[in-house]
Amino acid sequence: MEKQPVLINVPAAKDSHRWVAVTALLLAIGIILHTISPNIGGVTPNWTIAMYSITISLTNPSLSRALGIGFVAGLTIVPSSKSAFPLGNIASELAGATTACLLVKLFLAAHLEKFKFKGFIIGGIATMISGGVFTFILKLVLNLPIMMWVTAMLPVVAIVGVVNGIVTQVLYTPVRRLFFMQGGKKDE
């Protein structure tokens, strides 16, 4: 009988730059969808936040890298923004990406990285924080009363957050498969 060798286990190589490609791809898709998505009942999903929530969930970046992702995401929204203060997007996406990053680390610390609705929670909360920051900046710039921000703006932000949570959850699984694809085979 043939003697069985002692085999050394080698993990599949993690592409150190795959996150860049996936982030760029998702942000680009986000911009296109952001540009063409119709407004339904005053609510439009924020595709960009959904996309960076996914990429941050998949790559678990450091806080500084997440800030980089948020900054780039904010910059991409500025040119097509129809708001009174487009630059506010940079601050809001920095806040959103930071939130997503901290939530991912929280899930990992709690050993809940395989939690089924991780995408919904991360996408939803990141959107709410981002939207909250953006509308607050808008309130400051336009000198709006605080009650208007609380009663008129934040509820819309909450609704968009839920919609975005659903979008993130739906897109998370297929993108995750793509991300872990190696040599045409799923390899996680």
Next chain:
Amino acid sequence: MSETVINFTNFYFKYLNSQLVLKNVNLAIPQGAFTVMAGPSGAGKTTLCKAMLGIVPFYYGGSYSGDIEILGENVKGKRVSDLAMRVGLMLDDYESQLVSLTAGEEVAFSLLNHGFKPQEVAERTKKALTDVGLPGRENYQLDELSGGQRQRLLLASVLAVHPEVLVLDEPVSAMDPDGAKSLYALLYKIYKEYNMTVVVVEHDINNLLPYATHMVIVDNGQIAAKGPVMDAAKVTYDNPVLRENLPRLWQIKFNLEQRFGIKLGDWRSEEEAQEELQEKFQGRISK
């Protein structure tokens, strides 16, 4: 041709969640050889190809035992991108290896990624495209090239980095017979011109008959025959299960040798075979 460029020692490998794909592989590819690797489908030929660049096991992951040395260095701890500068690989699905919009960009891609100066990139790109018969096509869009031309473009992009070893995994699987013959003739020309070491994995090795100096037969993850082409062919013929992997011409040759107890030449073409058979059997075989 004594120095070896690729050396497998007691190499075993299995992918993540698979059975052993390669078993106790001991194989030395000599420098300057034109090695043909054949074997049934699923025998492990492609995996062996990928192991020649360290892609297996260090990129795909899995479990292994034994050693692989490439150009005198153990692949353990080596980056695939660095090994790729010395060992060029062309996969059967050539479309998946093309990443750029124009022919020039495609050839320049790996050079630019390794920090070559623009002038050298331009010179090497021009030379590589000329070598594969696509001179002046730098600005051609990939969709302006035919399938055969894209295949040659891929060969150019591999050649541009000046690898010492060229590994090709079923490079003509998507080509018609004339295209296949033409690509192998081109490959042989390049092999002679640059004094390279070439390893070609091929299911049907009839087209490689004129060029092969060495042969490896892989069966069920093991090396069933290896060595100078005629020695390996004889071992393969002696095993009825593997006999079909030999070129038809050599199956006839060994069959005749066995049947008539004669020694025939190392035929590399039908013309050679016809000439010798006419000489040896003139008047002896009646219709």
